[in-house]
Structure formats: C-alpha cells, structure tokens
Amino acid sequence: MAASKLLFVAEAVSLAHVARPSVLAHCAVEVGHEVVFASNGQFPICSASPDWQSYALQSIAPAVFLQRLAAGQPVYTEEELRAYVAADIQMLESLRPAAVVGDYRLSLSVAARKVGIPLLSIANAHWSPFARDQRMQAPEMAPARFLGYAGLDLVFRAVWPWASLHHCAAMNRVRADHGLPAYRSLREYYCDGDLTLYSDTPTLVPTEALPASHRYVGPIVWSPSMDTPAWWDQPQTQGRPLAYITLGSTGSVDLLPGIIEACLAEGLSCLVATAGRSDFLSDSPHVFCAPYLPGSEAAARADLVVCNGGSATVQQALQKGRPVLGICSNLDQVLTMKAMQQAGVGRYFRAGQFSQPRMRHALRDLRDEPALRSRASAMVEEFERWDPRLHFPKALASVLA
Numbered sequence: 001m002a003a004s005k006l007l008f009v010a011e012a013v014s015l016a017h018v019a020r021p022s023v024l025a026h027c028a029v030e031v032g033h034e035v036v037f038a039s040n041g042q043f044p045i046c047s048a049s050p051d052w053q054s055y056a057l058q059s060i061a062p063a064v065f066l067q068r069l070a071a072g073q074p075v076y077t078e079e080e081l082r083a084y085v086a087a088d089i090q091m092l093e094s095l096r097p098a099a100v101v102g103d104y105r106l107s108l109s110v111a112a113r114k115v116g117i118p119l120l121s122i123a124n125a126h127w128s129p130f131a132r133d134q135r136m137q138a139p140e141m142a143p144a145r146f147l148g149y150a151g152l153d154l155v156f157r158a159v160w161p162w163a164s165l166h167h168c169a170a171m172n173r174v175r176a177d178h179g180l181p182a183y184r185s186l187r188e189y190y191c192d193g194d195l196t197l198y199s200d201t202p203t204l205v206p207t208e209a210l211p212a213s214h215r216y217v218g219p220i221v222w223s224p225s226m227d228t229p230a231w232w233d234q235p236q237t238q239g240r241p242l243a244y245i246t247l248g249s250t251g252s253v254d255l256l257p258g259i260i261e262a263c264l265a266e267g268l269s270c271l272v273a274t275a276g277r278s279d280f281l282s283d284s285p286h287v288f289c290a291p292y293l294p295g296s297e298a299a300a301r302a303d304l305v306v307c308n309g310g311s312a313t314v315q316q317a318l319q320k321g322r323p324v325l326g327i328c329s330n331l332d333q334v335l336t337m338k339a340m341q342q343a344g345v346g347r348y349f350r351a352g353q354f355s356q357p358r359m360r361h362a363l364r365d366l367r368d369e370p371a372l373r374s375r376a377s378a379m380v381e382e383f384e385r386w387d388p389r390l391h392f393p394k395a396l397a398s399v400l401a
Helices: 014-032 062-071 078-095 110-117 144-177 186-190 251-266 295-300 311-319 333-343 356-368 370-384 390-401
Strands: 005-010 032-040 052-054 097-105 119-123 193-199 214-217 243-247 269-273 287-290 306-308 324-328 346-350
Touching: 005 014, 005 078, 005 243, 014 032, 014 119, 014 269, 014 311, 014 346, 014 390, 078 110, 097 110, 097 390, 110 119, 119 243, 119 390, 144 186, 144 251, 193 390, 243 251, 243 295, 251 269, 251 306, 251 356, 295 311, 306 311, 306 356, 311 324, 311 333, 311 370, 324 333, 324 356, 346 356, 346 370, 356 370
Parallel strands: 005 032, 005 097, 032 052, 097 119, 119 193, 193 214, 243 269, 243 306, 269 287, 306 324, 324 346
Antiparallel strands: none
C-alpha cells in the first residue's frame, strides 16, 4: 500500500473520542502514512504527538456536551452543525487527504461527501443499525423517581422512534441543504461513513447482515503513559482482592464514597482514580487514591473494575481479563454495559439505582461467580485476535485502493 496523507479528526467532547483516533493514527504512522490530527487541543495527552502535524479545529465545550446529554437534548444545534460543516469543508479542501478518519465528528458525513474524500467513521457496534440487539433501555432520567426504572424503560422504548428522529432533525435540515438524504434514525446518524469501523468484537456486540461498508476493527484501547504514585506497589501486598475504581469524566462522582464503602465492606482494597473531579480522602489503609492512573495497568493489577460503564474503561478491563461493573448515567454507557452483561463479562445498574445492598451484591458476583470470571478471562485472547493494529490497516487499504 502506497503511503498517503491521512486526516484523523477527533470531536473533543470527551477523552474517548480523542483517544480512539489517536490510537489509529499511530497505527497509520507505523505502516508509513503521513498523518494530520485535527482536534481542539482539549486532551493533549493523546492528541499531541511528534509523529504527526496538528490542525486546530473547534468543538463545543465538554461541559456543554455533557449538560445536553444529561438533559436528553440533541447534542448540537443547527447553527453549530452548519458552522461545523463549513469548518470541516475548509479543512478538507486545505489539507486534501487521501482519506479522513473521524470519531463523533458527525458533520464530516456532509463535508467529506461535498469535497469527495472517503470517510471512515469510528463507532461502537451497539449503535449499529445492524446490531442484533435493538432493544433500547433508558439512561438515568428524573422521571424514574415517579415511574420506577421498569416503568421508565417501557415509556422510553415507546417514545424512542420519535426521540431518535428528533435528535436527527437539525442534521437532516443541514443535509437537505447539501442535497443529501435524511437519516431515518440515530443509529444511521452515528454510524454514517463510507466505511464504518466498530471499536468492538463480534462476540461482545453481535451484528446481523453486516454490509461490506461496516467492519469490526477490534476494541481501540488507549491508556496513558505516566508516572505512578509512590504507593503503587502497596495494594498488592495486603493480601486482599483489589478493585480498580474510576468514574471518569462523566460518571456520578457523588457516588464514590458509597462505592468505596461497599468495596471495603466486601473485603476489597480500592485503587481509585478520581479524574480530578473529587477531593475524596479516606483514612482507610485499604484505599489508595490519585487523580489519574494508567488505566490498563491498574486494571491488570485489580481483580475487578468499577466504572461509569463507558467503553474506554470497560475495554481496558476486558483486555486484561477483568470483570467489570458499570454504574451508568447516559444512554451510551447503558448500551455498552447492557451488551457486556449479555456477554456474561459484567454487571450494571443505573446511578439512580445505587444502594449498598445492590452494590455489594454486584461486587460479590464479579469477585466470586466462576462463569463470569471465566468469560472475562477469555476476553484476553479475544482482544488479541481483534487487535486494531492488525485490522485497521486492512480496512484502510480497502478504502485507499
């Protein structure tokens, strides 16, 4: 495959949407391509590299993104999408890459078609129009206080077809102005590309009747290279099972004290990364806290992982064969963990369902249930087979050819 200029575009509304394209960008560099990485610089720990040229591209603020997500609103206004499309067209016409790889930069579906550049879109397979399980489940929402979660799920499924189209409406108006067909669902919207790349394995998130334009490349796992705390080796000397706990940038951080209380009550030591969102301190000799930790290394040292259900930490855990508990807030986290529970490698509940008995029961499952631990352990080999360093270059070659 001849060397080409490739553009990687990260919508920097969360760390995961910057980390995944950065992993694939390094894969492209390794096979000899010239890489330009476009982002707003929000997460330089993975967007900045001497291996590529950087391109400044604006995104909405992560706080705005999370606020709209929590409120169930469309993530982008029509005005923002029009500005995004204009900026993307200017970028593509200026750089003229052979192909563009985007992660949640949804405006590229218009801009790349207008400029005539092949688009590879990164997505999770649980959003696929071809996902075997299309049954929706409600995220954390205020009406659960009155309806209960079983009732909320029934209402959510009933209104989902309308809600899905509502979330597509602003983009569909933009697409119409550019002569492009309307999306019929949020699944089409999130998985649009000349080639859609699933950051999953077919065992964990199965699909059916998958067309050639949709392809698994394997879990795109990123973990920072960083210095470890002075206490890094102490937890493993205590002779207790170890839980790695992180609620990331989007989890319900107010639950952290209760999560740790449950872990201690179950005889676990706690390895905690607060993501700089909590000043939680513990006087327990079995709790070890830091703002940030190397997630993959922390998961490897732990017996189980507790997180917000986001695919980034979930995949770090499974890559090391560790079962995972997701305490979910938004819809993407619920869909991620629903698939993991169905695959038998984890458990989940929504943040509003948290209680000490529920938390302790889930911890006992992850620590003691042989079938669950065995299936989680089997993911080590599964992830090796679905290494993006093997599968992404093949996908890329099919587009460049």
